[in-house]
Amino acid sequence: MPVTTAAYATDTLPGGTVDTVVIGGGAAGLNGALMLARSRRSVVVIDSGTPRNAPAEGVHGLLGLDGTPPAELYERGREEVRRYGGVIVSGEVASAEPAAPSALPASSASSASSASSASSTSSASSAEGDPSAGNAPSTEATPPAEGDPRFTVTLADGRTLTARRLLVATGLRDVLPDIPGLAEHWGHGVVHCPYCHGWEVRDEPIGVLAVGPASVHHALLFRQLTDDLVYFTRGTELDEDTRTRFAARDIRVVDTPVEEVVRADDGGIAGVRLADGQVVARSVLAVATLMRARTEGLEGLGLPIEDLPDGMGRRFAAGMAGATEVPGVWVAGNATDPTAQVGAAAAAGALAGAHINALLAIADTDAALAAAKSGATAV
Secondary structure, eight states: OOOOOOOOOOOOOOSSSSEEEOOOOOOOHHHHHHHHTTTOOOEEEEOOOOOTTTTTSBOOOOTTTTTTTHHHHHHHHHHHHHHTTTTEEEEOEEEEEOOOOOOOHHHHHHHHHHHHHHHHHHHHTOTTTTTGGGOOOOOGGSSOTSOOOEEEEEEEEEEEEEEEEEEEEOOEEEEEOOOTTTTBBBTTTEEEEEHHHGGGGGGGGGEEESSSSSHHHHHHHTTTTOOOOEEEOOOOOOOOOHHHHHTTTTEEEEEEEEEEEEEEETTEEEEEETTTEEEEEEEEEEEEEEEOOOOOOGGGGOOEEOOOOOEEEEEOOOOOGBEEESSTTEOGGGGOOOOOOHHHHHHHHHHHHHHHHHHHHHHHHHHHHHHHHHHOOOO
């Protein structure tokens, strides 16, 4: 149920090889691009225009920008990236896959292989947590003996570009339970995050639509926001100990199956209709969504994907600073950290961008040294 943001002016796709292509124009992607552009790296952001939080009225829990509409936040971000020479292109990525790496000068190729091991050890022992120190997975500290990585990114309209590094910040797709009338209220009367929307729905009659074990803690978090909370089990298990704990917090439990969400005359939520015909009045419904990383067009990269606990979705597996098992590819934001709010996603993008720049600096120096030794020009 992605929502597309308003169209905006798109930049011209550059020719030649760029330092980094960022796939995704949300908080993580734009902040990663900002760090790279400010480091004088050539960076292109491919933005599909479907951020996860597009239906929300405002971004919350973001210091200094609390309440800012998502579209406004991303517009500011795009302009900041452009201010430092970054390029923002509106489009969908149809495919992204490794290409032939750049060639090392012939006389240096053999020495590069042995030097790579020593340089990797040195980089791995750099000051932890400081991207300026070049701290990064040792497999990416030095370009492989065959040359610097390259990737081909193809857009849905057929245009292509080549990048030295990729930052995947595609976000995720929230999948709601299949309950009639539920999806139309997503982002307004139907919420999932107590930190993103909780203050705005405080003191309202809230219903939690259970989807599994995660919903139990979900209910406790929303109980902090209202005294009027109903937990609809929807066929999920709820043991006696949990029922006792709920009773202690005055959380009412309804085991009768849910049939549909009833629409109010003003367009909001009037309540939940049960299988026995009873309507339980509620104005807000909270549900823990199934969270699936957006992987479309990225299959050719071979990025590892792992399941979330309790069957709550799938994410791209990543290590420190978003580095992946695929040399030259990083992941940041909700694509790898599904519960990250906007601030955390932006921070992850910034960290990934800094590490990409640090490793590009090492690769540039290695290439220049190899060229100097062979009398050739670095590619």
